[in-house]
């Protein structure tokens with residue numbers, strides 16, 4: 054059999070899939086993977102090396118650590134899936150990353166997450182609006198970030214597991230605010246096969262500083278995104294390609310006396326203001 058007929062036969066082999074979308078996606082995957090093999094003139098040895106890479110990724114993957122997600126991230130696939138599945142009119146989405154926890158505690162709007170740990174106090178505030186700029190009442194914000202040492206609680210046994218993360222319910226006018234710390238750039242995990250690939254490719258391993266946010270409200274498409282302080286290192290060179298223009302936000306010194314008094318903090322502190330825009334869910338046909 055010649056290559057074109059192998060490709061056609063392999064594509065056709067999915068034509069009876071019980072879910073037609075599965076059949077379509079698998080046929081296209083086969084088509085593009087075969088084209089890649091042909092165009093790159095992949096050798097047997099290179100193919101075996103690729104299989105070994107996947108085997109090592111499987112060996113290091115468990116419930117706490119997923120090397121395949123990281124591979125998807127550093128190949129830009131997670132980002133491109135975000136971009137193509139993004140509904141029009143809303144805030145851009147960005148990668149979820151491996152450090153999200155479903156069990157964050159609901160804290161009051163205005164919560165002080167920073168406590169007395171080291172770091173630059175940062176007041177994050179804004180509103181949750183619809184695509185037309187009208188407030189959405191009582192949206193939920195799920196927030197997490199790294200500490201002043203650049204680590205998430207999952208990487209740092211000295212941190213409380215709930216450090217610098219929470220859920221809050223916004224007000225009826227869509228507003229939210231919380232006191233936190235300046236986030237910091239950090240490297241993606243490099244102790245597995247993906248790290249070896251990044252090293253062999255002489256690639257940057259850093260992500261710019263960011264806040265992670267998931268915004269949700271009934272009737273609206275949920276938004277998984279990140280906010281990037283404009284002055285962060287690596288803002289133009291995120292190893293997982295998560296930065297979007299609309300998500301780069303100034304982090305500026307603030308002399309807001311009312312806020313300083315409310316939290317008992319010194320001025321100037323840092324302030325970031327950002328409004329999230331959610332897009333209405335399209336009602337599915339009955």
Ligand code: BEZ
Nearest residue numbers: 126148150151152241293
């Ligand atoms: C993060 O933002 O925490 C992250 C995202 C992708 C890969 C690794 C870390």
Ligand code: FE
Nearest residue numbers: 150152263265
């Ligand atoms: Fe992160």
